[in-house]
Amino acid sequence: MQLVAHKNPDIVLLDLGLPDMDGLEVLTKLREWTQVPVIVLSARGQERDKVAALDGGADDYLTKPFSVGELMARVRVALRHTVKASEDEPFFESDGLQIDFASRTVTLNNDEVRLTQIEYKLLALLAHHSGKVVTQNQILREVWGAAYEDSSHTLRVHMGNLRQKLETGENPKRRIRTETGVGYRFI
Amino acid sequence: MxxxxxxxxxxxxxxxxxxxxxxxxxxxxxxxxxxxxxxxxxxxxxxxxxxxxxxxxxxxxxxxxxxxxxxxxxxxxxxxxxxxxxxxxxxxxxxxxxxxxxxxxxxxxxxxxxxxxxxxxxxxxxxxxxxxxxxxxxxxxxxxxxxxxxxxxxxxxxxxxxxxxxxxxxxxxxxxxxxxxxxxxxxxxxxxxxxxxxxxxxxxxxxxxxxxxxxxxxxxxxxxxxxxxxxxxxxxxKPEGWHAGERILVCVAPNRMALRVVRAAKRLAASLHAEMLAVTVESSRQRAVSPENREYQEQAMVLAEKLGAKAVNLAGDDIVAELIKFAQRENVNTIVMGKPIRQRWKEIAFGSVVDSTIRSSGDIDVMVITGAESQGTPIFRRPKPEKSSWYGWGEVAAAIVICTALGFLIYDSEHLSNIIMLYLVGVVAVALRNGLRESISTAVIAICIFDFCFVPPRYTFNITDGRYMLTFLVMLAVSGILSGLTLRLRESTRAVSSRERSTSALYELSKSLAESRKKEEMAKLTAQKASELLNCPAAVFVISTPSPQLIANSATGFELSANEMAVAQWVMDHGQPAGATTDTLSGAKALYVPLNGSNGTLGALALELPTEKTTDLSQRLLIESISTQLAGALERAQFAKEFNDAALHAESEQMRSNLLSAVSHDLRTPLASIEGSATSLLTHSELSLQSKELATTIQEQSQRMARLIQNLLDMTRVQGAIQLDLDWQSLEDLVTNAVERTAPLLDSPATIVKPEQQILVRVDGVLLEQVIVNLLENAARHAERTAHVKVQMFIHQKNAVITVSDNGPGFLPGQELKIFERFHRTGTSGFGLGLAICKAAIEAHGGKITATNLNPGAQFKIELPMEEAPE
The missing domain is CATH 3.40.50.300 (P-loop containing nucleotide triphosphate hydrolases)
Structure with a gap:
């Protein structure tokens, strides 16, 4: 904690399974005074901890064991977001998929994709956090409202439909990744 | 009801x-x-x-x-x-x-x-x-x-x-x-x-x-x-609508009408939809109950129980008072009794139970059933002739001789009353030790001898003074009353002492049962006590497969044959008494009473009763309370053992999983560094070819070790009480993730055959994904890297089905079930945990996992029950 205060790093990697202190507690304390990007590290099977950490302010997570390449990619995404967070992009583009937030239109390889209200909201939310994981609770809260936090069935149905519309063709590119037990990530 | x-x-x-x-x-x-x-x-x-x-x-x-x-x-x-x-x-x-x-x-x-x-x-x-x-x-x-x-x-x-x-x-x-x-x-x-x-x-x-x-x-x-x-x-x-309904009490007297009264009461109870209670009152005043009448009474009580009544034995001095007290306590509305069958004069002289009951019954109705002759001839199983005792008559003679001799010694013509007193002592002495017949005879003989030897004129039976007539009458009356009183006293002492004996024995039994912890000890104590109380060989059986086990035998020894064993088995299977003196399997030598606990029969108590093939009510009650006590004690012992085992098990389970997760965590963190370092080494271009190969080996093996640790952890999770983190999941998502995670192990990633429509199941997503990963890893290991692995999903009969098939060599025939066992390994690598985890995880979800040979190749099939989607 002191180290973070003194050195003022660009990013913090936090192991949730610290032997002497609860990782979540560290995160809560950090968030009291800094918005530095935090990536939590934990093992598979500790999905609840990950969700708690993400909901508690962490930016992303990595499951141990992970490769260096994976780690570097996550760090880059996290750093990019800190730069971009201030400016509100009116336009999003990723590998042939374009979203115009102003007119609320989505085109895929220049063909317009017809999305329902919910599907558009879902896609917009994930695109805003492109490369980062968005927890299931966060999605439910922001798309449906706080009262729907436990209707994961509905979420799965709509997500399935959205994917069908976006991931078309012979060998479709995966655009939305399911992080089992945690949430979704736009890649 | x-x-x-x-x-x-x-x-x-x-x-x-x-x-x-x-x-x-x-x-x-x-x-x-x-x-x-x-x-x-x-x-x-x-x-x-x-x-x-x-x-x-x-x-x-x-x-x-x-x-x-x-x-x-x-x-x-x-x-x-x-x-x-x-x-x-x-x-x-x-x-x-x-x-x-x-x-x-x-x-x-x-x-x-x-x-x-x-x-x-x-x-x-x-x-x-x-x-x-x-x-x-x-x-x-x-x-x-x-x-x-x-x-x-x-x-x-x-x-x-x-x-x-x-x-x-x-x-x-x-x-x-x-x-x-x-x-x-x-x-x-x-x-x-x-x-x-x-x-x-x-x-x-x-x-x-x-x-x-x-x-x-x-x-x-x-x-x-x-x-x-x-x-x-x-x-x-709703439950509050309940109110106490009609309750009928039938009073079973020891006479030939008893059976008839019980049947009549049952008809009344049936038509009023009333509950029925049957009571007998044992009273010291009922001295002259013939064995025949006793038999009627007992048969009637057995019948009452068969007819669905609750049978109760009361004891007390005053029949009517006991009866009314019991009726009031039990909220009885109607008392049913038989009409008195005694001669009219007896009724006037001594009163009748029916009359006094009617008088003192208060707001309880009393119904009296007519006393027509019962047409049934009850089977007497115990003809018991009255024992005549020569010893008693010897005492009569001795008393007369002694009193007369003493009379001659103190003879004084003026004070004959002293001699009368002497004779009275003799009569009382006889009455104290003998029956009514003996004491009245003593009185009559004493009067005759007194008249002959002492009343003037002496040595004749003539009486000059008429007042002596009165003396004789008084003497007769006094001896009658005295012998009646002593008789009753003796009877009640006997009744009390026998009841006291069984009560204290039962108390002792329950005390020692409470102190003992072991089943064998309890059974042994009970067998001994039962044998003592009922004066017959006794034994205790407990349930065990394939045949019941005799765990305790009384000192006198209980003979065991295959036949008896079969009866014991039947009793334990059915939880009902059988054997001698009952209607079921009555050919057996012993009576078998089940030891019924709250969760079924725990064993049986066997009693080789003496050859008179009957048990009276008090004996039956005694047997019942012995068996109830033993059943309760055995059950307690069992609960205590189960509780201890469970506590011990939970503790060791907790320790094991704590240890494992701590170890796994400590192993995993350095592994992550090793793997990370190896990967970093590989990205450096100045490394020699040999060093690069070494770095690759380090990377691969550390990944393998990480998987092994993950498997160990998963096993500890699914082995204990699994806490499933249930949520709705799309099967396709889980399978896609699993295929992606295992892609490095195969030359070409597994192909996914998508379902026609989205399949949503409520499962622990992380666990199920791991199951699919394990199956894919298994396929990659046994069918080599070049294998074509196919994952298919569909709905079949309200089950979500996932199949994972490869085109490898398949497994050895007959191994379909074995491969799911823990630490079962076919190759050289792995712990043999992967498939065991799959099985435990799928079963925790209420599903099923099976393996079949496809020739060529192997196929694993997971079936998961599907839930209704929420609104």
Whole structure:
């Protein structure tokens, strides 16, 4: 904690399974005074901890064991977001998929994709956090409202439909990744 | 049946039993068997598995035709007095275990040598084995109606069915035809052979008889329907709607009317839908109860229990006071008693229990049943001649001689009263040790000798002074009263001491049972105490497979044969007493009482009672309390053991998983660094080829080790009480992730055959994904990197199905189940945990995982039950 205060790093990697202190507690304390990007590290099977950490302010997570390449990619995404967070992009583009937030239109390889209200909201939310994981609770809260936090069935149905519309063709590119037990990530 | 608890119990016991349907008729020939067979045919047409258990051979063509097409159990042939009898084969029926069995003639008595003495007990066993039964019975065979039927027809029926059994029937169907039609059928020879018709028409089948029987049958059925309705209504009602219903108390006196009074009370109770209690009051004043009357009383109590009454033995000085006290405590509304059968003068002189009961009953109704002679001849199993004791008469003679000798010593013509006192002492001394007969005789002889030897004129029986007449009378009266008093005192001392003995023995038993912890010790203590109290060899059995185990034997030794063992087994299977002195398997040498705990039978108590084949009520109560105490103690011991085991298990389980997760975590963190470092090394281009190869090996092996650790962790998770983190998941998502995660292991990633529509299941997503990963890893390991692995998802019969198939060598035949065992490994790599985790995880979800050889290749199939989607 002191180290973070003194050195003022660009990013913090936090192991949730610290032997002497609860990782979540560290995160809560950090968030009291800094918005530095935090990536939590934990093992598979500790999905609840990950969700708690993400909901508690962490930016992303990595499951141990992970490769260096994976780690570097996550760090880059996290750093990019800190730069971009201030400016509100009116336009999003990723590998042939374009979203115009102003007119609320989505085109895929220049063909317009017809999305329902919910599907558009879902896609917009994930695109805003492109490369980062968005927890299931966060999605439910922001798309449906706080009262729907436990209707994961509905979420799965709509997500399935959205994917069908976006991931078309012979060998479709995966655009939305399911992080089992945690949430979704736009890649 | 107003008690909700009793009703619940009733319903529970009905639920576990098969269904019983009874075709009830007023007499033979109304078409009960016909009705039963029609029902059998109908059920059979509905594809129910119907078997005819037994059909009474009436030789009626129409009926026999109906039996065609139904499977019939071959009857058991018994040789009885050189005649072979065809009987219902209970064991064959139990072994065949059909859904529905038809058994004719519910009231039939089985010949000697059968397991049960009555057919209704056979049927009880069938119901117990969850076989549905349809049977037939005539109204005169119902226990509580026996007297009424006897009054109407003059025939006293020997074969009866207890009301309690009849009441448990789920359905009663009355087969009713008008008497005229029955007469017609008789005349046509449809019921009996022509030669018997005339006799039947004049006898049992008289029109008046049939009318009365028909009314009885109709009324009984109506009552039954009414009861069903009330019960249904009661179950619909909220519990606060309950109120104390009618309760009838029948007072069972030791006389020949006892049985009749009990039956009458049952009829009253049935028509009022009242609960019935039967009591006897043991009183020291009832000194002269003959063994015959005692037998009547005990039989009546047994009958009352059979009729569904609660039997209670009271003891006290004042019969009436005890009776009323008990009635008030139990909220009884009506007391039923028999009319006194003593001579009129006795009643005036000593009063009668009936009169005083009526006088002191307060707001309780008293019903008095008429005292017509009972027509039943109870079977006396204990003819006990009055013992005449020469010893007693010796004492009489000695007392007279001593008193007379002393009289001569103190003779003084003026004070004859001293001598009278002397004789009185003699009379009291005799009365203290002997019966009424001896003491009165002593008094009479004493008076004669006193008159002869001392009253002037001496040595004659003449009396000059008339006042001596009065002296004699007073002396006679005093000796009578004194002997009566001492007799009663002695009786009650004896009663008290015997009761005290058994009470203190029971107390001692319960104390030592409470102190002991081991089952064997408890059983041994109980066997010893029971043997002491009942003065017979005793033993305790406990349930164990394949045959019961004798764990304790009393000092006198209990002989054990295969036959006795089989009886013990039966008792433990059925939770009902059997053996000597009971109606079931009465050929056994010993009486077997089940030790029934709250969760079923724990064992049996065996008592080799002395040869007089009967047990009186107090003995039965004693046996019952011994067995109840032992059952309670055994159950407690079992609970304590289970609790300890569970606590120990939980503790060690907790320790193990704590250790494992700590170790795994500590291993995983350095592994992550090793792998990270190896990867970094590989990205440096200046490394030699050899070093690069080494770095690759480090990377691969550290990844492998990470997987092993993950497997170990997963195993600890699924082995303990798995806490599933259930949530709705899309199967396709999980499979896609799993395929992606295993892509590095295969040259070409597994192909996914997508379902036609999205399949959503409520599962622990992380765990299920791991299961699919494990299956894919398994395929990659056994079918090599080049294998083509295919994952398919579909819905089949409300189950979500996932199959993972490869084109590898498959597994060895016969290994389909083995491969899911822990630490079962076929190759050289791996712990053999992967598939064990899959199995445990899928089973925790209520699903199923199976493996089959495809030739070539292996296929794993997961089936998961699907839930309804929420709104």
């Amino acid at each position: 107003n008690d909700p608890l009793a009703q619940m119990k009733d319903e529970q016991s009905r639920e576990r039993r098969g269904r019983l349907k009874v075709y009830l008729g007023m007499a033979a020939g109304v078409g009960k068997t016909y009705g039963m067979l029609v029902e059998g045919q109908q059920q059979s047409a509905r594809h129910t598995d119907v078997v005819i258990g037994y059909l009474e051979p009436h030789g009626r063509a129409e009926t026999e035709a109906l039996a065609n097409g139904l499977e019939m159990l071959p009857p058991k042939i018994l040789e009885h007095r050189n005649v072979s009898i065809k009987e219902f084969d209970l064991d064959a029926a139990l072994a065949r275990k059909p859904e529905l069995i038809l058994v004719d003639e519910l009231a039939h008595s089985n010949p000697e040598g059968s397991r049960h003495s009555k057919r209704w007990q056979d049927i009880e066993e069938l119901l117990h084995a969850q076989i549905n039964v349809v049977t037939t019975v005539n109204i005169q065979h119902i226990e509580s109606l026996r007297d009424v039927v006897a009054q109407i027809t003059g025939v006293f029926v020997q074969e009866t069915v207890p009301d309690a059994f009849f009441d448990l029937a789920n359905e009663i169907e009355l087969v009713d035809i008008p008497p005229e039609q029955l007469h017609q059928r008789l005349k046509e020879g449809k019921v009996y052979g022509q030669e018997k018709v005339d006799q039947a028409l004049k006898g049992f089948f008289k029109r008046s008889n049939l009318l009365a029987l028909r009314e009885l049958a109709l009324r009984h059925t109506a009552e039954q329907v009414d009861k069903d309705l009330r019960e249904t209504r009661a179950t619909l009602k």
